[in-house]
Amino acid sequence: MKKVVILNPKGGSGKTTIATNLAASLAAGGLRPCLLDLDPQGSSLAWLKKRPAEYASIDGINGAHFNLRVTRSWQFRQYPDAHAILVDTPAGLSRDRMVDLLRDAHRVLIPILPSAIDIDAAPSAIADILLTNYPRERIAIVGNRVRTRTQALGALEKFLASLNIPLLTFVKDSQLYVRASAMGLGLIEFPPWMARDESDAWVRLRVWFEAIPDNA
Numbered sequence: 592m593k594k595v596v597i598l599n600p601k602g603g604s605g606k607t608t609i610a611t612n613l614a615a616s617l618a619a620g621g622l623r624p625c626l627l628d629l630d631p632q633g634s635s636l637a638w639l640k641k642r643p644a645e646y647a648s649i650d651g652i653n654g655a656h657f658n659l660r661v662t663r664s665w666q667f668r669q670y671p672d673a674h675a676i677l678v679d680t681p682a683g684l685s686r687d688r689m690v691d692l693l694r695d696a697h698r699v700l701i702p703i704l705p706s707a708i709d710i711d712a713a714p715s716a717i718a719d720i721l722l723t724n725y726p727r728e729r730i731a732i733v734g735n736r737v738r739t740r741t742q743a744l745g746a747l748e749k750f751l752a753s754l755n756i757p758l759l760t761f762v763k764d765s766q767l768y769v770r771a772s773a774m775g776l777g778l779i780e781f782p783p784w785m786a787r788d789e790s791d792a793w794v795r796l797r798v799w800f801e802a803i804p805d806n807a
């Protein structure tokens with residue numbers, strides 16, 4: 592079982608969108624993912640409730656009030672068959688909770704919007720993670736709601752390259768994501784004629800997930 596924490600202190604950066612679409616992509620690829628929702632708003636679990644029964648199944652845990660220190664191993668025991676724990680986090684997670692959460696995380700995935708404001712905030716979000724002594728080589732970035740390549744995006748790419756942090760893929764800005772979130776589906780589950788352009792990103796992220804060593 593591998594644990595990926597989707598993290599960005601900024602609300603609206605796409606944590607829930609990335610967590611749910613990655614879960615759908617893993618499930619569609621024959622894996623068994625479990626969404627651990629730490630956000631009191633429960634958006635990932637709300638998405639899961641809407642998921643039609645005929646689609647590959649995904650488990651969900653409400654972790655909003657977890658004491659992460661105590662329940663860490665319990666999370667893993669409750670779903671012994673799960674291949675992936677995908678942790679959807681709230682905006683502005685406290686430092687203590689972040690430390691507890693990252694202790695056994697195989698990877699941290701940070702969605703970043705291409706706006707100058709969000710890109711300017713990215714270094715401090717990454718610094719906060721590094722300050723917990725989390726290994727830099729386990730951090731990865733996804734550009735979310737990307738329409739065109741802006742100057743700010745180029746600057747972000749340079750900054751990430753200087754830190755050796757991979758920018759895994761770009762997720763486009765598309766109303767299909769809004770529709771998918773209301774249907775309990777991931778874009779990878781949409782018919783190809785609707786979402787062909789976007790399925791690449793989700794296949795790429797699934798391949799990235801599968802390549803994470805179990806013992807990392």
Ligand SMILES: Nc1ncnc2c1ncn2[C@@H]1O[C@H](COP(=O)(O)OP(=O)(O)O)[C@@H](O)[C@H]1O
Binds near residue numbers: 634
């Ligand atoms: N790639 C995208 N294209 C279009 N809308 C998106 C995209 N990513 C996120 N959104 C929308 O933006 C809003 C915030 O995204 P969300 O995933 O909930 O962010 P977070 O969980 O970080 O607060 C939601 O309404 C979501 O549907």
Ligand SMILES: [Mg+2]
Binds near residue numbers: 607630634680681
């Ligand atoms: Mg969210």
